[in-house]
Amino acid sequence: MQSFRVTLLVLSLWLAGCTGSRKITYFNDIAATTGYDPVERYPQLKIQSGDVLQIIVSTPDKDVTQFFNPNLSGSPGPSGTGVDQGYLVDSAGFIRLPIAGKMYVRNKTTAVINEEVTTELSKTLKNVYVSTRMVSFKVSVLGDVARPGSFRIGAERASILDALSMAGDMNTTADRKDVMIIREVDGIRHYTSLNLNDSKTTLNSPYYYLANNDVVYIKPGPGKQFPTSRLVQLLPAILSAISLATTIILLSK
Structure with missing residues (x-):
């Protein structure tokens, strides 16, 4: 019975770790680490007023x-x-x-x-x-990222992943399933949402490659809504330490 409890506890901790990592990775619907997909010709950048x-x-x-x-x-x-x-x-x-x-x-x-x-x-x-x-190609990345701001693009091609890289990547609390992109074309403002856990939809979206003056807004996830006291920030680490200590005690008996 005690052996069963230990096994169940270790399995629970392992599953919790897997769940957490899947929430903060991109395109986790891609099962294989290697492979290939045909890439459609990316849309060429078109000039707009103000460029x-x-x-x-x-x-x-x-x-x-x-x-x-x-x-x-x-x-x-x-x-x-x-x-x-x-x-x-x-x-x-x-x-x-x-x-x-x-x-x-x-x-x-x-x-x-x-x-x-x-x-x-x-x-x-x-x-x-x-x-x-x-020479005026720039994009803005706002919201739950490490370094929000406006960034110059030296080429005519930049993807949303390029923009996130320039902004220091998303924070672990960011919502990767609802990334908003705001784009203005011919005086009309367009909005769309990308799910960075859905590789097929995102990589084939006309918004995957960014246009001049695009705004990428990273929404905070549910965990960002809780109070940001020091205790709350340390709570995950405290719970992990308690779980590890419990596991060691059970295994030592």
Whole structure:
């Protein structure tokens, strides 16, 4: 009988540990640690009003190149004043370039903008090379994470896991089944919820890859609602110590 009690106690402690770990891991519905799934082509970033574009125009003529890129430096990005250097997409979706003039860029990718700017400038210039990138790409991560804040994205591709990594990951008290993403497209604000324990739905969601100015809100889990006194914070550790001591006493008899 005593042996049965000890076995039951150890089994209960083991199950409790397994349950706790599953609550704080991602994609725990994936059984195997290795494997593969086909990856759909990720959606390309599309330009919206308020974005800032860096458009570098190069030609064999150094004077022409300097004319188009007077502020070009080795590391494009925010200026010393905190304002991004580049072409601001206005509320109607246009930018204004030297020689090319007014061009509509909203809902277009940087690859398409490259082609259109090259075509327009080639009417006047020879051997034009155009490189376009967004320099204002950032996302905000708020809520139950280690380091909430806004984060710059240096590339045109960033997933929700990238954003969580920059924010120091979720706290153990965070709700991984209801992660909210807020996105504004063409003046309309969209909301969606991702379950980071559901790999198929999350990895195939159009919100898995983030867009410029996305807001990721991590909701606190039920445990976050309890009083945060020192005793409450230490309670799990105290209970674990008591359980371990009880196990040792029973095994020693």
